[in-house]
Amino acid sequence: MYDLIGDIHGHAQPLMALLEKLDYRQQDGVYQHPERKVIFLGDFVDRGPQIREVLEIVRPMVQTGVALAVMGNHELNTLAFHLPHPDRPGEYVRQHTPKNEKQCQQTLQQLSDSQLADALDWFRTLPMWLDLDGLRAVHACWDPVEIDHLQQAFAGESQLTDRLIQAACLPEGELFHPVEVVLKGKEMALPEGIQFADKDGNVRTKTRMRWYLSPEGHTYGSYAMTDPIACDLPLPASIAAKARPYEATEKPVFVGHYWLKKDTPQLLSSNVACLDYSVAKGGFLCAYRWSGEQVLGDANFVVAT
Template sequence: MKKYDVIGDIHGHAVELGSLLEKLGYRRNVAGTYMPPEADRITVFTGDYIDRGGENFEVIRTVRDMVSAGHAHAIMGNHDLNAVLFHTLHPDSETGEMKPLRKHDLYHTRLHQTFIDELERDPESGEENLGWLKSLPICLERDGLRFVHAMWDQAALDHLRADGLLNADGTLHPDHWHELAMKGTPGCDAVDLLTKGQKIDLPPGVEFINADGHTRGEARLKWWADAGDAGLMLYQAVLGVPAEAMPDIPAPEVVKDRMRQLQDTRGTVVFFGHYWMSGEYPTVETERAICLDQSVAKDGYLAAATVTVEDGKVLEMSFHSVKARPAAR
């Protein structure tokens, strides 16, 4: 029997992370590392350690110390990958000039500003932290459980492995950051699916306004949705769109095929984050998919699932969370 404490998106909220670990029964040792309350217990972090909140380095130190001590696994989120690309230089194909793999445009700079601020104050720790982010695996399988930041897509993982972009331990091969930064390359597309999920175009004329106030003609695929009878599958059952914005029409064949393909790969329970869920506790999306992102960076909660497993079977699961501090926004 083994217990996993799975923790979702933290986004620079170190105080909430400490409170949640305490709530789960973890205590700091003399070196300041959080130790589990029982020997057979381990934490898995599903990624997005940084951005939005102001305590990026402190979060990384907490998580990193636990990983080094053998009390946690940490996987890579899209913000963590973005940071790696933002701060990695590569020669421009035409001019040879060294340029960042992620453009320092207004959008990416704003999204990453709190990390940039900490990096300017403490460049040495910043470089160390970026090195650690680079070393994170993109997925993890343990005791019949699967962990990924956004979407478990076996085809995407197989593709990355076959192309030599993914090492056996799930880490990304350091020679390929350039390809992973280039939209439209198979490697970049595969990593995007795993860390950001999939978006689907809405039918012509259908739009909705998302939580950030932007009008969107595409929506996130709820890859975990129980599609039921695929013949009856409706657009609104499989897309993250407000019901009133979405006509009650069947999804096109291409979406149904994709759902069937993703369902085929869901033999085990998948834990993930990324989707800005609301509410104090995670909800079980389906019996095989549990999202742990309760939006701590949008005045929500930092959440965890404590899972007891034996022989690949989940025996017990409980949810825990702490409220975001108003001041941290």
């Protein structure tokens, strides 16, 4: 059985509190449980004050087999930020723009060169999704078509190579779109004149959408995942044509990524749970204690206090 934990973003104290609340105890310096395992949903780095400490907790748990983990978009961003561009000397796959430098500033400040190198090596080994007996885990979106595309591209590779990172992170790369979907979620363009400021103050004309629901009968505002979109126009056929809602008969799937802001965790649907409740923006770290159920329940959320 598994305890799934959402985005940590360098917050080691809430992570330790949550693990202890879930009855994990340190043995030989590694948090473990006699009967259960953790599944971490990615985004270990950036933003928070204890990035090194988070990696020192999570990585040994995964390496000793008492936990599993999937990659978050921040781990992939960090890899791309440090990977030289194949065709532009002096540049990197993820450009060193002020926006990107700000996003990874805390990671760069808190990790020594050797610690960063070790972290980058470990990030390369993280899978982008897990499809296990009874449940699935992915950082942002479960889309079977995009996952199948990635599975074929990754075949025979035990970790992310430079070539795969380039293909996933360069806009012209063959894997750019499927990786964007899986690690960042699906987006829809907003009608002309409609925009909003995201959590970091960036002006956006696209918004992440509720990919797990059918778009039928929804407006732009009601189909937006978390962003406050004041638009009651119906969705165009182009969005409906691309939708692949997550059917209620599918295995439960657990995601992070979406910076939910509710005071109390709630399911997205009967078999879809998001475990990112904005610990890096004044929220809390959250887990779901899964014991084999097909229909998930709000009572199984656990919050660090």
